[in-house]
Amino acid sequence: MGKRSIEERLAEFDEQRQKCKERMNVINEREKRLIKQQKIMEAKQRTHRLIKIGGMVESVLGRSFEEEDYPELEAFLRREGKNGSFFLNAMEHRHNM
Numbered sequence: 686m687g688k689r690s691i692e693e694r695l696a697e698f699d700e701q702r703q704k705c706k707e708r709m710n711v712i713n714e715r716e717k718r719l720i721k722q723q724k725i726m727e728a729k730q731r732t733h734r735l736i737k738i739g740g741m742v743e744s745v746l747g748r749s750f751e752e753e754d755y756p757e758l759e760a761f762l763r764r765e766g767k768n769g770s771f772f773l774n775a776m777e778h779r780h781n782m
Contacts, residue, residue: 742758
């Protein structure tokens with residue numbers, strides 16, 4: 686056989702284009718799964734941090750942290766931020782080491 690016709694070459698391009706689209710769909714799905722896994726991992730790490738913080742608060746208090754304690758803790762942290770931010774500065778200093 687001789688040269689391929691223009692129609693045959695155009696059909697080949699269409700076929701290649703379709704294969705590329707299918708490959709991109711596979712790549713996009715893999716990326717979505719990876720991003721989802723990352724978000725799940727970050728959420729688990731955040732939950733772990735929050736549980737540790739709660740445990741430290743209860744350890745310092747020497748008792749369970751109750752629902753009615755939340756407003757007082759929040760108020761304390763907000764006042765601390767306005768009164769020199771010793772706690773916040775210590776956390777920043779430690780974080781930047």
